[in-house]
Amino acid sequence: MTDTYITLAHGNGGRYMRELIEGTFARHLGNPLLDINADAARLPWDAGELMFTTDGFTVQPLEFPGGDIGSLAVHGTVNDLAVAGATPRYLSLNAFIEEGLPLTQLDRIVASLARAAKMAGVVVAAGDTKVVRRGEGGGLYLATAGIGVRTPGIELGMQTIQAGDAILVSGPVGDHGIAVMLAREQFGLKGELASDSASVLPLTRAVLGLPGLRFMRDPTRGGLATVAHEISRATGLQAGLQQAAIPVRDQVSAVCEMLGYDPYYLACEGRVVAVVAQADAAAALAAWRALPDGQDAALIGHMQPGRAQVVLHTPLGGTRILDELEDDPLPRIC
């Protein structure tokens, strides 16, 4: 393909579109199941429950330290399946490309998406591209739907959570949120921080065999506090978190302090929050800490009787309520 930028002709169903699909998408994502000439993919499926999910991706900028919209589109959907206890198998991919996007950038992003899919053990089995007019999209929007398989008998869910259960997090929180914010260069801040965007499948697999595992979720939008809030609301129990135990990187704390953000509300894209029976908490922690992405895993609190809210216990013995996120956080004045 010799074009430099996406034009509306790349979406007209004709030669340009075929070249775009063959030269960019099929070249990176090609696999026996992805027949670009078929209207639907035939998916082999072994025993087990089918798990199905979908997610959309609009991140700005399209590329940021530690990832890009392509890898994110894989991790987001793969992680939703993984925390539900499934092994992700197939993805579909919808790309909404804005006229004027440099083809070299699209190529980088699709290549990154392909790498992420390979790492996570999923194949893109179906796809579609559309081109929208300049000004009608943020360069590139992606949507992925995912199918995974789960062994029957795995009962995960908030309804299984009991008072006394431990709350675990697989690593430092807020990296993705701050990395993307720094990449926007909106605040003139620079840093070495990379997004934590990754498949959490190794993490979820490592604890799936524990009988005391109750529930897992990846704390994306709204962060750790939002997941804790959802658990608290659904169970009617209080989520008591120990501030000193929650892993937060120094760079994340520093930016949060400067701009008035709260790291507990910032998005992660490669972490897992798990609720585990206290008896299995140590085993879960050990399993996570043995993995490269789980070295900083920590037991950060417990579910307990009391008013259904999220209470953060400070190192000096104070408490603070982590409320449900209302507005988008805004930088503060001083």
Add this chain to the structure above:
Amino acid sequence: MSHDAAYWLQKIRALDLPSRIKIMNVCGGHERSITLAGLRGALPGNIELIPGPGCPVCVCPEEDVYQATQLALNEKIILVAFGDMLRVPVNVPKGEPRSLDAARAAGADIRPIASPTEAVQIARANPDIPVVFFAAGFETTTAPVAAMLAAGVPPNLSVLLSGRLTWPAVAMLLDAGKPGFDALIAPGHVATVMGADEWAFVPARHGLPAAVAGFTPESLLAATYSVLRQLLAERPFLDNCYPELVRPGGNVSARRQLAQVMDVVDANWRGVGVIPASGFGIKPALAAHDARLRFPAYDDPARKRAGEMPPGCDCARVVLGKIYPDHCRLYGRACTPRTPIGPCMVSDEGACRIWWASGIREAKVA
């Protein structure tokens, strides 16, 4: 700071203190650290920490926020402002945009920024559109605005300045007698810019202990210990418990830039009134960059409830440290972060917002 919070707490607990001591802080950042670390609960019960005039968003005159909102709605401009200002409510008839946020939703081009350099970037990127920088803040925020003006800005950039000095508000409280507090924790960031010496009048003229503090629990507890010791020894002086950053004369170049482009003027504080020599005004030589001179005054003094606090709102008394946030009748009832009535429930620096975030959900009044 070589000692940790537990060390200072132990030292404070070992003091033989009178029955009730009230220590005021005058910085939203201090109040935030105190509340979110749970210092009130950790200190002996007879030590009260009361938030004072420390929230620049809260004291920004209603008229100025109204002016900014109307400018953005009526003129073909880009209005940039610090994010905190966007949700501050003003008094308008029902159905009209009552904050910058609402004006933005109604179509005005309003962009939150975090530093003056962003204002300059936006002005450079849009040379044909006037850009108005609504700059409300204390010395800490006004100094970078002064630096920006001193360095020279694009011709299409002007500033709607609502800068305030903190110490005159404390001086006013002390001059009025019965200040309602026994000691002062002076603001660390303000002192970094303007110098610790600005606060020497507190012990020298009024005989009250004072200490400049940083923003960690350790630094705040060290300052608390210092003022308690001063009280017990009856030897008030100005202590500096934030020596890492605070010098007696402050940041010399920041002060020079402030003096170069701004005059100190009498200024209105929301709900409080005019405090002499407590505000910054842009010097006449820079009139071309003064939005108050470049654009029509939309502030209609005949407007219903212009400049007034909302009915029942006690923000002004909270700001002056006369009452605690949960002593306001609206706190947690009509006024919550979701439906803020007064500015103290809007800003992250506002005492009501901070107390709410810490989990205090009910007013203490009947």
